[in-house]
Each structure stands twice: as C-alpha cells, then as structure tokens.
C-alpha cells in the first residue's frame with residue numbers, strides 16, 4: 001500500500017469515527033429525529049475496527065499518531081485547503097510539499113495532512 005493509499009484509508013477511518021461519534025450522541029438523534037438501529041451501528045463499528053486493524057498493521061507509527069491526535073483534537077488527519085492546515089488554520093510554509101510517498105504533518109499543530117484536490 002502506498003503512503004497515499006494509506007492516508008486515504010486513514011481519512012476514511014476518521015470519517016467512520018466521526019460518524020459513529022455522531023450517531024451515538026443523543027443530542028444529534030434528538031435534533032435530527034433520526035433513529036439508527038443498534039444493528040447498523042454494530043455493522044459500522046465492525047467495519048471501523050477491521051479498517052483500524054489493517055492500518056495499524058501496515059504502519060503502526062502513523063496509526064498511533066492518528067489515535068494520539070484524535071484524543072487531543074477530536075481528529076487525527078485533516079485536509080489541506082489553499083495551502084492552509086484545516087485543523088489550526090495556519091498557512092503552510094513553502095517547505096511543506098505535497099507528496100505521495102511520505103506522511104506529512106502540520107509544522108504548527110502536528111496533525112497529519114492530506115491533499116484531496
């Protein structure tokens with residue numbers, strides 16, 4: 001798996017993490033009027049857990065970093081938009097360059113960066 005593929009899968013994992021967090025929040029279900037069955041949540045959790053296992057095996061250091069950042073910021077990976085980190089909103093210096101074979105982190109807040117456009 002290339003680093004680019006890895007980061008895309010990590011981004012998907014985060015999406016599942018945020019989704020699960022949302023559907024388990026009573027304020028969200030009350031506000032939206034949606035009821036999500038326990039069975040569906042369990043399916044999503046199973047998918048999340050097998051993806052997490054795969055990513056932990058493929059690159060334990062980046063995975064641990066993701067979990068650490070998630071505890072700290074609520075997310076471990078974020079998009080770069082117009083050369084800006086969308087976690088801390090700092091402009092990225094010219095030395096931070098888009099690449100497909102390295103994991104790049106924000107020099108200001110440390111979050112893992114992904115370019116999606």
Ligand SMILES: [Zn+2]
Nearest residue numbers: 085088106109
């Ligand atoms: Zn940042």
